[in-house]
Amino acid sequence: MRAPGPLLEVEGLSKAFGGVTASDALSFTVMPGEVHALIGPNGAGKTTAVAQIAGELKPDDGRIRLDGREISHLPVHRRALLGLGRSFQITSVLPDFSVLDNVALAVQAHAGHSFRLIRNARRDARLRDPARAMLTRVGLAAVAGRAAGALSHGEKRKLELAMALAGHPRLLLLDEPMAGMGGEDSARMVEVLQGLKGTVAMLLVEHDMDVVFALADRITVLDGGRVLATGDPEAVRADPAVIAAYLGEEGVACQPC
Amino acid sequence: MLLFVEQVLNGLQLGVMLFLMASGLTLVFGIMGLINLAHGSLYMIGAYVAATVTLHTDSFLLGLAAALPAAALTGAIIERVVMARLYAREHLDQVLATFGLILFFNDLMVILWGRQPLFMNVPDALAGTVEVLPGAPYPVFRLVIIAVGLLVALGLWYLITRTRLGMRIRAGASDRETAGALGIDIALLYTGVFALGAMLAGLAGAMAGPILAVEAGMGESILILTFVVVVIGGIGSVRGALIGALLVGVVDTLGRAFLPDLLALVLDRATADGAGTSLSTMSVYILMAAVLVWRPKGLFPGHG
Amino acid sequence: MAERAPLSPRVRLGLHLLGLLALALLPPLLTLIDEPFYVTLATRVLILALAAVSLDLILGYGGMVSFGHAAFVGVGGYVTGILAHHAFMGDPLMLFGLAVPGMNEALIVWPLAMAVSAVAALLIGVLSLRTGGIHFIMITLAFAQMLYYLLVSLQAYGGDDGLTLWGRNTVAGTDLLADRETFYYVCLGLLAVVVLAFRRLVDSRFGLVLQGARQNERRMRALGVPVTRYRLAAFTLAGAVAGLAGVLSVNQAEFVSPTLLHWTHSGELLVVVILGGMGTLVGPVLGAFVLMGLEEVLAGVTEHWRVILGPVLVLVVLYARAGLHGWVIGPRRHADADGEGAS
Numbered sequence A: 001m002r003a004p005g006p007l008l009e010v011e012g013l014s015k016a017f018g019g020v021t022a023s024d025a026l027s028f029t030v031m032p033g034e035v036h037a038l039i040g041p042n043g044a045g046k047t048t049a050v051a052q053i054a055g056e057l058k059p060d061d062g063r064i065r066l067d068g069r070e071i072s073h074l075p076v077h078r079r080a081l082l083g084l085g086r087s088f089q090i091t092s093v094l095p096d097f098s099v100l101d102n103v104a105l106a107v108q109a110h111a112g113h114s115f116r117l118i119r120n121a122r123r124d125a126r127l128r129d130p131a132r133a134m135l136t137r138v139g140l141a142a143v144a145g146r147a148a149g150a151l152s153h154g155e156k157r158k159l160e161l162a163m164a165l166a167g168h169p170r171l172l173l174l175d176e177p178m179a180g181m182g183g184e185d186s187a188r189m190v191e192v193l194q195g196l197k198g199t200v201a202m203l204l205v206e207h208d209m210d211v212v213f214a215l216a217d218r219i220t221v222l223d224g225g226r227v228l229a230t231g232d233p234e235a236v237r238a239d240p241a242v243i244a245a246y247l248g249e250e251g252v253a254c255q256p257c
Numbered sequence B: 001m002l003l004f005v006e007q008v009l010n011g012l013q014l015g016v017m018l019f020l021m022a023s024g025l026t027l028v029f030g031i032m033g034l035i036n037l038a039h040g041s042l043y044m045i046g047a048y049v050a051a052t053v054t055l056h057t058d059s060f061l062l063g064l065a066a067a068l069p070a071a072a073l074t075g076a077i078i079e080r081v082v083m084a085r086l087y088a089r090e091h092l093d094q095v096l097a098t099f100g101l102i103l104f105f106n107d108l109m110v111i112l113w114g115r116q117p118l119f120m121n122v123p124d125a126l127a128g129t130v131e132v133l134p135g136a137p138y139p140v141f142r143l144v145i146i147a148v149g150l151l152v153a154l155g156l157w158y159l160i161t162r163t164r165l166g167m168r169i170r171a172g173a174s175d176r177e178t179a180g181a182l183g184i185d186i187a188l189l190y191t192g193v194f195a196l197g198a199m200l201a202g203l204a205g206a207m208a209g210p211i212l213a214v215e216a217g218m219g220e221s222i223l224i225l226t227f228v229v230v231v232i233g234g235i236g237s238v239r240g241a242l243i244g245a246l247l248v249g250v251v252d253t254l255g256r257a258f259l260p261d262l263l264a265l266v267l268d269r270a271t272a273d274g275a276g277t278s279l280s281t282m283s284v285y286i287l288m289a290a291v292l293v294w295r296p297k298g299l300f301p302g303h304g
Numbered sequence C: 001m002a003e004r005a006p007l008s009p010r011v012r013l014g015l016h017l018l019g020l021l022a023l024a025l026l027p028p029l030l031t032l033i034d035e036p037f038y039v040t041l042a043t044r045v046l047i048l049a050l051a052a053v054s055l056d057l058i059l060g061y062g063g064m065v066s067f068g069h070a071a072f073v074g075v076g077g078y079v080t081g082i083l084a085h086h087a088f089m090g091d092p093l094m095l096f097g098l099a100v101p102g103m104n105e106a107l108i109v110w111p112l113a114m115a116v117s118a119v120a121a122l123l124i125g126v127l128s129l130r131t132g133g134i135h136f137i138m139i140t141l142a143f144a145q146m147l148y149y150l151l152v153s154l155q156a157y158g159g160d161d162g163l164t165l166w167g168r169n170t171v172a173g174t175d176l177l178a179d180r181e182t183f184y185y186v187c188l189g190l191l192a193v194v195v196l197a198f199r200r201l202v203d204s205r206f207g208l209v210l211q212g213a214r215q216n217e218r219r220m221r222a223l224g225v226p227v228t229r230y231r232l233a234a235f236t237l238a239g240a241v242a243g244l245a246g247v248l249s250v251n252q253a254e255f256v257s258p259t260l261l262h263w264t265h266s267g268e269l270l271v272v273v274i275l276g277g278m279g280t281l282v283g284p285v286l287g288a289f290v291l292m293g294l295e296e297v298l299a300g301v302t303e304h305w306r307v308i309l310g311p312v313l314v315l316v317v318l319y320a321r322a323g324l325h326g327w328v329i330g331p332r333r334h335a336d337a338d339g340e341g342a343s
C-alpha cells in the first residue's frame, strides 16, 4: 500500500465566465476522512469550484485528482461512481418519486448497470433495505412513502444527503447543506454530519461560521476565485488577510444569524 | 460554370427566404422560450393575402402592403389568445397547441380559397432577367428577393444591437424580472416580437407567391427546413439564423443540381441518378447531423 | 376537468381488464349489430394505439418529446412493403451487393422490420439525444422528414404513390391474417402484450432510471447514472415497437406510401398520447379510440373537420392536460403510494 496521500487534489483550477474569473488558479487538497470547509463571501466561486470537481463544469485549466487518479476529463457519472457524492446548493431531488424511491435509485446507481428490464425494482430488497436504513439515519423514515416533491425544504435537504450517502462515497461535496433550513433542522443536520465525521471525507461549503468551526478540520477561504488562506481553523481565524477581507466584515454582519 | 453561378444564386434566394422564416422563429425561441409550429401558417397567410390582393389589383406592391399587416395581425392575435397562455408551459404543450393551429389554418385556407392552388405572376416591373455574368441571365425578381432578405438581416441587426427597443428585447430575453423592473411592459414586448416574426414570415410567403404555388399546407415543408436552419445556426441567434439559412439554401440547391452528376463520375448513370436524387433530398439533414456531432448546440449557441 | 383522487390499484386493474374484455368482445358484437365494417376501423385504432403506446414510453416516462415517431412506423411499414414487392416480382432486393430475397412470411418479416426500425431509431437517437428540449423536438422532426423525402425519392418503390401489396403476410405459410376478425385479434393480442411488457418495464430498474432522468437529469448524473444510454435504449425499443405498428398498418391496408411517415402522423401520435393521458400506457389506447372516433364524427359533419379539431386540440392543451386517463382513472401514478404494496 502506498502512503496515504490526499483524497482530493485540486491543482491550478481556473474558470472564467466572460469577464468574471470565478476560479483563479485554485489549489487545495482534502485528506481522507477530513472535513474541509470551503468558505468565502457570496460570489467567491465556491459553487463553481464544486461544480468543476463534480464534473458539471469544464475548467478552462487545471487538474483534479481523486485518490491520485486524474479525473479532470471524466463525465459526471463516472466521477460519482468513483466516490464523489453530492448535494446541491439548490435542492435537487426527483419530485414525482417517493422519498424511498429517491434513495433506492441512489443505491441502484452504485449497484452496477440498470439494464434490468423485468423485475420490479420497487420490490427489490437489495435496493429498498439499504435505502430504508439510510432514511432512518438521516431522520426521514417517517416520510419514506411521501412524494419527494411534497417534502418541506428541510426534509429535502436531508433527502439530498441521504441520496449522496447511499452510494457510499469517499468524498461528499456539500454545497450549503443547511441553506434555508430552520434552526432546529439545521442543528439536526449538523448532528448528522458530526456523526459522519471520520467515516467519509467532506468538502463543505457553508456560510455559518459556527457550523464551520464546529465541523471543519481544515478551512480554505476563497475570495474572488482565489485561495486567500488554507489551514486549520485556528490558523485561518488568525490569518490577517482573512480577517481583513472576509471574517472582519462578515463576522460582524453574520453575528445575528 | 454559368450553371453553377445560377445555382448558387438560387441557393442564396432559398437561403434568404429561410432566413426570413428562421429569424422570427429563433427570436421567439430565444426571447420567449416558445416553439411555434404555426410559423409556417403565417407564411401561408402572407402568401394567400398577397396573391389575392395582387390578383384583384394587379399590383404586387399592394399585395405586399396587405400581406405584411395581415400576417403581423394574425400573429398578434395568436400570441394574445393562445401563446400568452403557453409561456410557462412545457415545450410539449406548445408543440401540441401550435400543431392544432396548423390544422385549423390549413383547413381554413381551403374553406376560404378552395383546394385549387393560386398562381400569381411575377410583377411586370421585375419580370425580366439581367446578366449577372456575361452569358448568364438571371431573373430580376429572384435578385430582388435576395436583396430584400439581406436588407432585412441588416435591419434586424440594427434593431437588436443599436436601438432602445433592441435593448429591451435583449433584456427581456435574458431576464423577465430585470426587464420588468426596468419598466418594460413584457406582455406588450412579447406580442410585438411575435408580430414582428409573423410579419417576416408573411413577407417570405408573399415573395414566394410568384415562385411557388400558393396552397394550403405550403408552410410546412419550409417550416421543417427552417427548423434545420435554426438547429444548425443555434437557437436564439439571429446571426446563426442567417449563416444557417444561407448554408442550408445553398447546400440544398447545389445538392439537387449537381449530386447526380457528381455521383455519375463513380457510378453508372442510372444508379447515380437514383442515388443522387435520394442523397440530394437528404443533404441538408446530413449537414444538420454533422453540425450536431460537431457542435450540439449549433454554430452560434446562445444569443447574438 | 379537475383531477380526481387516484383509484386504488385493484380497481384500476379491474377497469383495465374490463377494457380488454370489451375490446375482445367487439368483433362479435359488431357482427351482431351487422356493422362488420367497424371491425376494420377498430383494427386501425388498435394499430394507432400500439404506435402511441410506444411513444408514451419515451414521452411519458422518458420525457423525450419526439416529433418524429411516425418515421419508425414508416420504416417498419416499408420493410414489409418492399419485401412483399420483391416476393411478388420474384427479383431479390440488392442491398450493398447483398441479395435479399423477397418475403411474405410474418415470422421472418415482422421481427426483421422491427429490427430495421430499431436501427433507424438508434441512429436518429444517437444524434438527437446529444441535445434536449426544443432542439430534440426539432431534430427528431427533421430526421423523420429526411426519411420521408428519402422514400418519396425511391422511384423503384412507387415514390410518392407508394406500393400496393397483393395480400397480407403469411403466418407459417398460412393466410391466417386474411380474415378480418383474426387480424383484429392479432393486433389486439400484440397491443396487450406490449402494454403489459411496458408496464413491467417502467417499474424495473431500467424504468426507474428512465423516469428519474425525466424528473431531474442533473440529479441522476450526480448519482452516477449515465442517463443518455438508458434514454437511447428506450428510444430504440420504442422505435422497434413503432415499427411493428407500421408492419400491422401495412398489412391492414395492403398498401404502403410515404404518407405513413408524414410529419402530421407524428403530430397525431403525440395528440393521441396527450389526449389519453401520458405516462399511463393505457391512456394512449383510450386516446386512439377518442381521436379516431372524433375524426369519424367530425368528418361526417364537414369535409373541413380539421378546422374544428385544431381548436379542440388547443383547448385540450390549455384546459384538460391530464388527459382522459387522468379524468377517468385518476392522475398518473406519482410515487405510487409508498412504492410497496400490491399494484
Ligand SMILES: Nc1ncnc2c1ncn2[C@@H]1O[C@H](COP(=O)(O)OP(=O)(O)OP(=O)(O)O)[C@@H](O)[C@H]1O
Binding pocket: A017, A020, A021, A022, A040, A041, A042, A043, A044, A045, A046, A047, A048, A049, A089
Ligand atoms: N453560469 C454562469 N455564468 C456566468 N457567471 C457565473 C456563472 N456561474 C457563476 N458565475 C459567476 O461566478 C462567480 C462565482 O459564482 P459562484 O456561484 O461560484 O459563487 P459562490 O461562492 O458559490 O457564491 P454563493 O455564496 O452566493 O453561493 C460569481 O460572480 C457568479 O456571478
Ligand SMILES: [Mg+2]
Binding pocket: A046, A047, A048, A089
Ligand atoms: Mg454557491
